[in-house]
Amino acid sequence: MVRPSPPIRRARRLPGARVLSGLVIAGLLAGCLPGQSDPARSVALPPKPAGIPAHASSREGTRNPPNPMPAASSRPSPPTNPRAESIPLPGIENARRIGPNLWSGGEPSGDPAFAALAAQGVRVVVSVDGARPDVEAARRHGLRYVHVPIGYDGVPRGAVESLAGLARLGEGGVFVHCHHGRHRGPTAAAIVAMAAGAWDPATANAWQREAGTSPEYEGLYRAVREFSMPSPKAVRAAARRLVPVQPPKGLVAAMVTADHQAEVLDALQRRGWKPLDGRPDETAVPSARLLREQFTESIRLGHGPGDDRFREAMRRFEAGLAVMEDALRAGESAKASDAWKALRNDCRACHQAWRDRR
Numbered sequence: 406m407v408r409p410s411p412p413i414r415r416a417r418r419l420p421g422a423r424v425l426s427g428l429v430i431a432g433l434l435a436g437c438l439p440g441q442s443d444p445a446r447s448v449a450l451p452p453k454p455a456g457i458p459a460h461a462s463s464r465e466g467t468r469n470p471p472n473p474m475p476a477a478s479s480r481p482s483p484p485t486n487p488r489a490e491s492i493p494l495p496g497i498e499n500a501r502r503i504g505p506n507l508w509s510g511g512e513p514s515g516d517p518a519f520a521a522l523a524a525q526g527v528r529v530v531v532s533v534d535g536a537r538p539d540v541e542a543a544r545r546h547g548l549r550y551v552h553v554p555i556g557y558d559g560v561p562r563g564a565v566e567s568l569a570g571l572a573r574l575g576e577g578g579v580f581v582h583c584h585h586g587r588h589r590g591p592t593a594a595a596i597v598a599m600a601a602g603a604w605d606p607a608t609a610n611a612w613q614r615e616a617g618t619s620p621e622y623e624g625l626y627r628a629v630r631e632f633s634m635p636s637p638k639a640v641r642a643a644a645r646r647l648v649p650v651q652p653p654k655g656l657v658a659a660m661v662t663a664d665h666q667a668e669v670l671d672a673l674q675r676r677g678w679k680p681l682d683g684r685p686d687e688t689a690v691p692s693a694r695l696l697r698e699q700f701t702e703s704i705r706l707g708h709g710p711g712d713d714r715f716r717e718a719m720r721r722f723e724a725g726l727a728v729m730e731d732a733l734r735a736g737e738s739a740k741a742s743d744a745w746k747a748l749r750n751d752c753r754a755c756h757q758a759w760r761d762r763r
């Protein structure tokens with residue numbers, strides 16, 4: 406492959422993306438079926454024309470590869486749409502097989518789950534959940550963990566680079582999971598498939614719907630719709646940074662996100678919960694849900710003081726957010742506004758009790 410000179414390389418990202426697509430397809434998606442492991446052969450596969458440029462718009466898509474598995478006569482015929490195959494795996498919710506070497510699902514719990522993944526041909530387990538991955542259990546079954554935690558509000562650029570960087574590991578099958586395997590995990594798996602050049606954004610969005618990703622997580626759909634391939638340099642750097650466990654971000658980071666979301670809700674509430682000018686992506690129900698999800702996640706991960714009364718206060722707040730969300734869904738603006746004002750007071754009350762008097 407002729408290396409374009411630097412200025413051209415900067416101006417034209419496509420060639421780089423193609424090189425990478427070839428790598429990724431070889432490493433992730435075009436690999437062998439379980440039991441036929443032959444990494445050398447899979448890496449030697451030529452970059453498949455089936456890999457469409459990651460940023461190709463769906464309008465150009467008269468070619469027909471919504472299929473992340475390249476054709477090979479010796480294989481069972483692959484799905485021709487993003488309807489990935491559901492596979493029952495013990496201790497893993499919503500497990501689906503997207504391609505010969507790519508799976509998505511919920512958090513594997515216990516040895517049987519990891520054993521089942523290993524038997525499928527998985528070698529690398531990727532968690533995009535905030536919880537600490539069970540690295541030890543994975544290791545007992547010869548699996549390596551990579552931790553790329555993301556929220557429900559989108560996929561930060563660094564995480565896109567890390568997900569693209571997975572391909573460089575060249576270690577065989579990859580299983581991408583979040584907590585329940587419906588929202589963040591399928592989204593991250595879609596990004597892996599797009600970074601492989603195997604799916605265009607429209608196909609990847611269709612897969613998210615298929616996997617049950619809620620349309621209310623607009624940021625997750627947007628991350629897929631607006632995916633662009635990171636530069637090869639960024640991908641290489643990200644691949645070097647991949648770690649099995651990211652240190653927990655904790656309550657402070659959760660509160661910073663909550664604070665942003667609360668400001669969005671303030672603005673929406675002032676407009677009678679109508680969409681904000683120039684911010685079509687921040688509408689009432691999804692914004693309320695994001696904030697609630699932030700608290701649900703903090704409770705689950707045990708953020709903050711390990712004190713029953715604090716946990717209780719967090720749960721009450723979460724329940725209040727659910728009431729507001731229901732009111733918004735039902736179009737009961739006044740009720741939602743009252744609920745939000747009460748919640749705003751609860752932010753302050755909790756801070757007085759737990760933050761400001763330490």
Ligand code: HEC
Nearest residue numbers: 656657660661663664667718719722751752755756759760
């Ligand atoms: C149940 C208790 C509780 C509730 C409810 C709560 N917070 Fe907090 N918040 C805390 C605690 C405790 C801290 C201090 C965290 C620390 O410093 O370790 C904090 C810290 C913060 C911070 C400072 C973060 C930083 O940079 O140090 C912000 C901003 C914040 N909260 C916003 C909010 C908003 C907005 C709401 C309501 C939508 C809210 N919080 C609801 C307990 C709560």
